[in-house]
Amino acid sequence: MLGAIEAGGTKFVCAISENGIDIIDQETFPTTTPDETIAQVIDYFKAHPADKIGLASFGPIDVNRKSNQYGYITKTPKAGWQFFDILGTLQKHFPDTKFAFTTDVNAAAYGELKAGAGKGLDDLVYWTVGTGVGAGIVQNGQLLQGYSHPEAGHIILRRHPDDTFAGNCPFHGDCLEGMTSGPALQKHWGKPAKDLPADHPAWDLEAYYLAQACVDLTLTVAPEKIVFGGGVMHQQQLFPKIRDQFNRLLNDYVTVPPLDSYIVPIDLADNAGAIGAFLLAQSA
Structure with missing residues (x-):
């Protein structure tokens, strides 16, 4: 099963799919504090387990695997989210799940290329x-x-x-x-x-x-x-x-x-x- 997390500055969307195109289940909730919001993400994927999850986050984020802040949201203007380790936090709760990590706009670009206007x-x-x-x-x-x-x-x-x-x-x-x-x-x-x-x-x-x-x-x-x-x-x-x-x-x-x-x-x-x-x- 595939999972998706759209981590937006206004709302988070969590979803699952078998084939990567058709959404089987989806839940949306507002972006509040990291503790509150990530707790809802964790609850969602405990109820809807996924072998692999694509995490697409608002940014800026650190996507450099050589960096000691890889997986972090960095200098965002979103209050409370500066230098939050969003990927690492989720990996701690789902250690057996493989994650892809990129920006929210990158994920949308890739989706449009593979299945949309491109x-x-x-x-x-x-x-x-x-x-x-x-x-x-x-x-x-x-x-x-x-x-x-x-x-x-x-x-x-x-x-x-x-x-x-x-x-x-x-x-x-x-x-x-x-x-x-x-x-x-x-x-x-x-x-x-x-x-x-x-x-x-x-x-x-x-x-x-x-x-x-x-x-x-x-x-x-x-x-x-x-x-x-x-x-x-x-x-x-x-x-x-x-x-x-x-x-x-x-x-x-x-x-x-x-x-x-x-x-x-x-x-x-x-x-x-x-x-x-x-x-x-x-x-x-």
Whole structure:
């Protein structure tokens, strides 16, 4: 039996599957303190045993196996979770279980590549734009990571000349996450993103910054497809705006696939992270 843990900053999702695609059982609970939240994870997998578990966590996390903090959540802004040994804690309770450990956005990227919008491809970038912003990058069928995992949600942007918003990132101010995340939109415009009408000027600025992110990763890792998910991306009017801005910013410098099939919405919706975690667990 395969298990999946999507450890998000807002909620945790635990699930099991036999084949890595079909979810047999799933439970969701809010992310509170590490003690409370991990106790619920432990209770879930005691009731639903799994031979292998994919643990996909919010970050930053330490994925360097040579590090003495491998398996830790590190400098997260999530109160109470800084430098918490999430992998080690679970391994102590399930010593016979094999774990795959990566970021939540990496798992979703892998799920989309293998079973979603990128099925049949070898390379993909998956952006999530919600409470935070992050990117999972798959190249030649493998998650991209070196000393650490990508933190592309904090790339530095060219500011729009009409935008005076200082940004919302506690580390960098006006980085990509600081300008485009759900909390950034609420701070900038005074209401949640879901309450902003489709013709609100917020969406032109959002598209401008997200298109820059797409250009940056197109020019650095040249993916076969760019997939967007996350709560903010429920605003479907963003996609033509992003494609238009991308086309203008790239300025025909390199050849890319047709933009309607190159910059696309997530296909697996809320299950992308769990499916990706299952599939990563299979190779644990």
